[in-house]
Amino acid sequence: MKNIIHLSARQNIKYSVPESGQVKLSVYNPVGEEAAVIVDGNRALGFFEITFNAADLPSGTYFYRLQSGNTVQSKKMILMK
Secondary structure, three states, rough: OOOOEEEEEEEEEEEEEEEOEEEEEEEEOOOEEEEEEEEEEEOOEEEEEEEOOOOOOOOEEEEEEEEEEEEEEEEEEEEEO
């Protein structure tokens, strides 16, 4: 299925920042509650990779949201342990 990411309990996530500034990468459960904050801070323009440890989250469907300046991207992901 397009735009769905399958995650294990520990996963490297790659993302890009289109312009320098505040960046927030968060994970939400299906009811919209924030389950984890992966990145929250200033980043320079460029490509990044971070390890997301989802060991404390139960298996299931989640959504991640990347906000950088005026750009917001959201996608669905499935956590399978």
